[in-house]
Amino acid sequence: MGEKIQTPVETKKDTIVARATAPGIGAIGIVRVSGTEAFSVLANIVRKKEKLNALKDKQMQLVDILDKDGVIVDQAMVVKFSEPHSYTGENVVEIFLHGSPFIISQVIDLCCRVGARLAEPGEFTLRAFLNGRLDLTQAEAVSDLISASGKASHRAALLQKQGNLSERIHQIRDRIISVLGLIELDIDFTDQELPLLDNTKIMGDLEDIFELLEDLLKSYQRGRLAMEGAVIVIGGPPNVGKSTLFNALIGEDKAITHDVPGTTRDAVEAMVEWGGWTVRLVDSAGIDEEYSGVDQQAVDRSKRLTETADLVLWVVDAVDAEKAEKPSWITAKCMIVINKVDLVDESILSTFDFIAVSALKRLGLDRIKDDVISDIFEDNRIIESTALLTKERHHKAVEAAIGFIVNAKFIFQEGSGIELAAFELNEAVHKLQEITGEITNDDILQDIFSRFCLGK
């Protein structure tokens, strides 16, 4: 037939090793080994390997790691997990070292010398997936977990990993399938005495499904904020102390401050954690409608920045407090912050409903943080119990599913062929199953596994 016959082959069974903690200097560095030979790899790099024979699963053991000449590299805690009760589903060894990058790379080298090889990016998770330890959404969540920076993002990732999103999607899918069942019954058993298809009930069901999906879609904003953090742009006219405020909020002198207007030509960004939420704080160049020439570019850039922001902190000099208002060209959420309150009579300010701060004196900064949290992140308790959409891919799929549900509703209203409504509902089911990985799509897999960082 000319077609290439592909033969499934045994998955790679070799033993892999990699650093399991983020690069850089930390108190502890973990090296992970996975594969059939994981235990012997460990045995071959320690002093008194017989100590390991008695070691039970998930039990810690102090060992000396020796290099090829028998010299101690580090004193380490080791723990082993036997297949299939490990993260990858294979035999796994974790070696807890003192966090020096040098020690860690030396231990990885040693492991490679005695039979392991360096893991490819995402290979641990790939193996976990291949061994049925993770489904697709869970696998995606792992990459989030690794890059999670704040408490909220950690929680969102953890919930997804525990299958919460899959469960919520399954519930909605089952509702669609139950409507589909009614329709198919009406098509395939039309020659039998059955109650007529109850259009009102089906419209009600579709409306419910629509709302469930809309709720899920809305959770994307929260989910995205939880995972990626909120982008908060500090804007305002030149020389109102934007950079001073930026520095005060991040607690270090990252932005250059100067009293010459227009010091900040390029946006400066910092990640901070407020109340468990990740915030990406951006200091923009001063925006003045009268600016021209070389600075025009910087101003345009600032304007563009505000367009992608979740919130703009619009800073105004306390002297101009009376004129303070949100510029009409800002489309994002906006909070007005009156700076330099230490330079004016405070009684004037009490007449305005603005946040008044002195960035220089570090006064009123907590008010900004509190308002931002309540304004942007809303009620963060929702995170505790509800699965969130955190991926652009999921968002698109839910959006598409909603489109199909809307089509189905329209078909019922118009009365044009319930087999077409069934077609739409089937499409919706497929879209939702794409999220849980139940429809296998090469591209999705490719995308997911290429995004893992080394180690997991």
Add this chain to the structure above:
Amino acid sequence: MNEQSRKFDVIVVGGGHAGCEAASAAARLGCRTVLITQDAKKLAAMSCNPAIGGLAKGHLVREIDALGGIMGVITDRSSIQCRMLNRSKGPAVWSPRVQCDRLRYSEEMVALIRETENLEVCEGEVVDLIINGSTCVGVVHKNGVEIAGQRTVLCGGTFWNAVIHIGEWSTAAGRIFEAPAVGLSDSLSRLGLQKIRLKTGTPPRLDGKTIDFSKLDQQDSDPEPIWFSQNHPSEQSPQKPCFLAYTNDATHKLLSSGLDRSPLYSGRIGGTGPRYCPSIEDKIVRFADKERHQLFLEPEGLETDEYYINGFSTSMPEDIQEAALKTVPGLERVKVNRPGYAVEYDAFQANQLKNSLETKLVRHLYLAGQVNGTSGYEEAAAQGLIAGINAVRSLTQKDPIILGRDQAYAGVLIDDLITKVPVEPYRMFTSRAEFRLLLRQDNAHLRLYEIAKDIGLKSKANLAAIADVKNTAKIVFIELKSTRIKLFDTTQPIAVFLKRPEITLQSLMRDQSLPDRTVDLIRLHSEAARQAELEIKYEGYLVRQRAQVDAFRKMENQKLQSNFNYTSINALSAEARHALQGTQPSTLGQASRLPGVRPADISVLMVVLRQNYQRS
């Protein structure tokens, strides 16, 4: 038979709907064929209801005709009532159903088979297979004579080790008063094929002279004749109405009183029956709160007063059957000509077959029809046709005909059979066909044209007529897209107006909204015009469905090696490993449809395939 005459190219065992199709196809494709059956005068007997087609089954019959089978021809010759079901819904789920004169149907089949060249009918029973190594080379007749055949197609229907139950009475029989077939099923088991035990049932037959039709609702034939075949007679035979009756509380009470004597409820029947076609005793137990059940009285023929009572399938004792029927308004004085009964029979798990319907274990041996766990004449005939064709193609070293799920209901049927282990006799439904918007009953001949040409059963004239419709439909399509008319104060191409649900070509012609040239074109080529109209009306959906087909094809085209050791892939779930190992699917798509294979397992296979691909 002398020594020479006992050698055939193709042996077909069983003269039911599957066997007749298989034998006819093999013979017409030029193979010396023998059809061995218990009673040569009873070919293609309608053991249950006297109707062909119906939901999804009507699609199958059109496809059988499109591929060159004979069921449609015979049905058209014996039609006594025809209806298009689901007419209130979209054209994709319209299904033609034709009531047939039961006796006439069989007579027409006997005549057609008799006049088929290369085809010999041999009365008797086959009790064993002749196996050489792992190849079937013939069969053994009950009288001890061996018949040699290069290919063998088994179509045992419900006869293998069959037992019939009526109340507390039971007897070995395949149809009432007809002996079962004993031996063959055990031969297959000895060869290592896995057997299952299924059950089906049939309702009583009533004497129409004792029915008060004035108390029943009458259902007439559609005004326009419905034909399944391109080669239909010019005139329709006289038509006869069906009637509707209803059970009531008294019926249900009577039936309940006899449940302890029912073989179903006393545990004497072990086989699994169809959930979609429950017996009346099953209905009153499982749907106890339903006040009445509809009964459909179907005429058995033009020259008989006998009626078949659809919806009253039962294996209750005869006295209960009769007493319960007499509680139904209109049936107070009814005489039961023949009681309803249940039949248990052996079938074989069809996942032991290849797509061609040849068994994986025994070469040159094919299984078709109810022995593969299906129910229904149409499902059986479709398999018989494909098995007959593929037996010949294997003999002539051609690739087997494998219909895709995107090409035909018959393709869905066979793919389902070989990928799923049946829990009940398998019946075709439109919802089983995921691409049903494309697989309409009205376009069966068009969509299967190329395959039919390849098979070679269709006459040149038939093929030319189909090609003509195909081409003309394109011309009409362009005409409708390019001709602008004025309607509702706007001027637009006809196609734009056609997309509105309430507008059809017919309504446009009636309102005289079309230019003469367009009207002439439509009148001259009504079938092609209908195709063009539907293509335009459902254009958006058809485009989307075709995109789905493309995605489906991507999976179907990923071939998997046969005889692969899936147990070596630890990544697969234990269930998936078992299913893949046992079935050895031919494509990734087929693997994905095996029970126990979860989508995650398919992801695993895809990753493994890709790793392998990257390495090589």
